[in-house]
Amino acid sequence: MATSKSFGLSAWVLCVLSFVSCTWAFYIPGYSVTRYNDNDPIPLLVNKIFSDYTQLQYAYFDLPFVCPPSGKTHGGSPFGSGQSISLNLGEVLRGDRIMTSDFELTMGNDVECQALCTREVSRSNVKWARNLIKENYVIEWIVDNLPGATSFVTVDRSRKYYASGFKLGYRDISPATGQSRYFINNHFTIVIRWRAAPEGGKVINGFEVYPKSVTAAGRKEGSCPADVHAEREGLGLYIAPDESKLKEKYAGLSYIPHDDDEDDGATLKIPYTYSVYFREEPKVEWANRWDLYFTNQEEGSMTHWLAIVNSLIISTVLGVTVFVIWSRTVQGDIKGRGDGAMDDRKVKGQSRRKRSGDKKNEGLLDNADVENDADMSSDDEPLEDTSGWKLLHGDVFRVPEYSGLLAPLVGSGMQLLFMATGLLSLSCLGVLNPSFRGGFVSVGMGLFVFAGLFSGYFSGRLYKTFGGTTWRKNTLITALLFPGLSFLLVLILNLFVWAQASSTAIPFSTLIGLLLLWLLIQVPLVYLGSWAGYVRAKPWEHPLKTNAIARQIPPQPWYLISPAGPILTGLVPFAVLFIELLFVFKNLWQDKSGYYYVFGFLSVVSAVLIVTVIEVTVIATYSQLCSENYHWWWQSFLTGGSSAFWIFAYCIWYYMFKLHVTGFVSTLLFFSYSFLACTVYFLLTGTVGFLAAYAFVRRVYSAIKVD
Incomplete structure (x- = not known):
């Protein structure tokens, strides 16, 4: 016993330490405020690039065509650029790789233009950059825990909202050749929004980045262009082929291919520069600064309410059905018996009396309790005066x-x-x-x-x-x-x-x-x-004991002997969840730069979903028992989790018609994560259905007296 107690104490201590380690970054907006005074340095952290077209992310400093960290310290920080920031488990699993950078930001000090570096890029790396731009990759930087955002305005220009991240580059069509051209953004205009804090100092309530592609022509080595904000030609990701080397390599051929995969020593110089501007924004409170990332999602509030109304209607209809089953059918059957006797020998005697025309109600057999399984009769005859579900009193709790x-x-x-x-x-x-x-x-x-x-x-x-x-x-x-x-x-x-x-x-x-x-x-x-x-x-x-010999199950309806039955019942919970799935899927797969925040709606829909799963499982279980089928244990679990099948089918449809995922690995990740999520959902709702059916069966058969 002492060993068990010490083992349990150790397990609890390890559990508490694990939980604390996972939640050390506890944070509520409005309490952990960072205030800056004028001339205070503001660290800018670089994270990763990501795309809505693929599930593959890349750390920013792993890109061979951006400025590498110099290792120098900035603003009195003890850490040089390129230093990894400590991440929690969730950040690591979501692909974050946050590091310090060489960008120098000082509160209140505008910078018209500052050179960062000039990076020489090989031919193969230029090709990779073009592919990333083609797949619409965006960059994520962080200032004061805010992701760098692209600013938009609504159609009526009444509100501004943010989308996390900014484009790595862009693509257009050459008017001369009609072919695609790719340009990399190599100048970044950083706008820091701030407001005065009541306690003194300034707080940051906005972080915007406006990227721009600026050609390397017309500037000195490692310097800014003359007018960085003027309209200028972009920096194209293109290295002209070395015709002499190609002719030498493909001598004797009438057609000379241009091979971008083979590095021939040619490079492209990409100069990187940035500007910094601080602008006061008194209308946005610090505690509400994340609202700008959600403004574009407010239009879906009406749809969320429709989802809740739809869920409540379905759940109410099913609830009425369950109420009818319990109050009229089940209780009516029990009360209609008058005596509630369920002994097989008694029933057979009653059946014989019925056949002889004696319809008078007979008394119960005295003290005929159901003893051990050996005392139970194995000779079951059709019960003419009881409902189908009551015939299973000796088998309904069979393992x-x-x-x-x-x-x-x-x-x-x-x-x-x-x-x-x-x-x-x-x-x-x-x-x-x-x-x-x-x-x-x-x-x-x-x-x-x-x-x-x-x-x-x-x-x-x-x-x-x-x-x-x-x-x-x-x-x-x-x-x-x-x-x-x-x-x-x-x-x-x-x-x-x-x-x-x-x-x-x-x-x-x-x-x-x-x-x-x-x-x-x-x-x-x-x-x-x-x-x-x-x-x-x-x-x-269990309220009843089990017979020694299992009862023979009569021929069953098709929906009880084929997988189609539980699958069809899963349509009802799926209908409850369907509308909310549109928002969840859009956030997870299409708009990974956004943030899902309407957990209030999701909680309501989830609660209604659980109630619906319970109702559907109870109805299906009662229908199965009425068919004299006592194999309800697994059937209730499968019925409760069956809507996972429809959710996975929805994932397939979403992939085919809504997503633009490219590449085998991204496709593999999508379907693997979808399968894992559906498995979690199946186990969760299947357990809810099983426990609901178990409680229903125990309650129903506890009202029966067996003589």
Whole structure:
């Protein structure tokens, strides 16, 4: 016992440390304010480039055509440029690679033009830059925890809003040849919006970047052009071929190809410059500075409300159906019996009396309790005076097949349900917000690890209810099943992303950290919860005992013997979630520069979704029992999670008709992440459906008296 207590204490300490490590960057807008005085240095951090057309991201300083860090210190900072900033787990997993830069910003001091560097780029790197521009990559910089933004105005020019990031370059069509030309943005006009703080000093409430392509002609080496803001020709990403070398290489050929993949020593010089302007913006409060990133999403509020109304209508209709089933059908059947006797011998006697014309109600058999399974009659005859669901009183709680797998799946679903509830609650309270960069993933990981206690407890107790004996084996399956499959999938995907030298790849050290977090913290917590659920807690008691011999199931309707039944029932929860999925998918896959913030709407829709899953599963379970089919355990789990099938089908449709994803690796990432998300959804809603059906069956059959 002492060993168990010390083990449990150690597991709790490790859990708390894990959770604290994941949430150290706790941040609520309005409390962690950074104030600057005039002439104070403002660090500008560079992060990465990303695109809405691909899932591959790249660290900014990994690009061979931008200015590399010089290593010099700026503004009294002890760190030189190129120094990596400490990131939380969520930032690493989302592909952030934040580093200090050589940009010099001083509060209140405008800079007309400042040269940064001149970078010589090889032919192959020029080609890569063209490909990145073709795929609409944008750059992300950070000042005072705000991402550098491209500024837009609404159609009626009444409001301004931001889109995170700014373009790496642009493409146009040559009027002479009709071919595409690519230009790289090599001058950046940085605008810092500020307002006076009541406590003194100035706070930053806006960070805008206006990129521009400026030709290298007409300027001295390492200097700015004469008038950087005048209309000038852009810097094209093109290196003229060396005709003499090509003729020598392809001597004797009538056609001489221009090979951009082979470096012949030719380079393109790209001069980088920047300007800095500070402008007062008194209309925007510091605590509301992120609102500008959301203004363009406000037009969808009406659609969100329509989604909620649609969800409520569907849930209400199903709720009325469940109410009718319970109040009229189930209770009516029970009360209609008058005596509630369910003994097979009694029923057979009643059937014989009916056939002889004696319709008088007979009394109950005295003290004919259902004893052990050996005392139960195995000779079932058709019950002429009872409903179909009451005929299953001796089989409805029969242990299902593969119960050793069902218990771990339910445990994993409870773990995910706790995590999702915690994330939505913290998001609605404002704890998880865009200013807490990577916080959603970090806190989600912490909640998932902590919820290993719930996973082990529910899995262990359900396993004990099923009569299992090897509870340690069940614990091991619960602890390794879903996390193990997820980790294996991420590891395989990482091999493809590593080959692309993308920052989307999870660093090896982070993978080792995740592995240790799983094996050294989550697995012990699952063990502790399973020990409490199997050893310390009692199994869930059933109101009826089970016959020794299973009842023969009559021929079933097609929807109960084919996968089409649960799949069709999944359409109803999918209809509840469909409209909100439009916003979630647009934010995740199409507008990765934006931020999903309407967690209040999502929470309401999620709550209605859970209620709908419960209602659908109860109706489906009752229909199955009325067909004298007692295999409801797995059927309820599949029915509850069946809408995951439609969500994945929606992912396929979205990929084909809404996205412009290019490349095999990006496509692989899209479908792999979609499959993983649908698996999480399936386990979560499947568990909700199973528990709802379990509670419904226990409640229904507890109202029956068996003689």
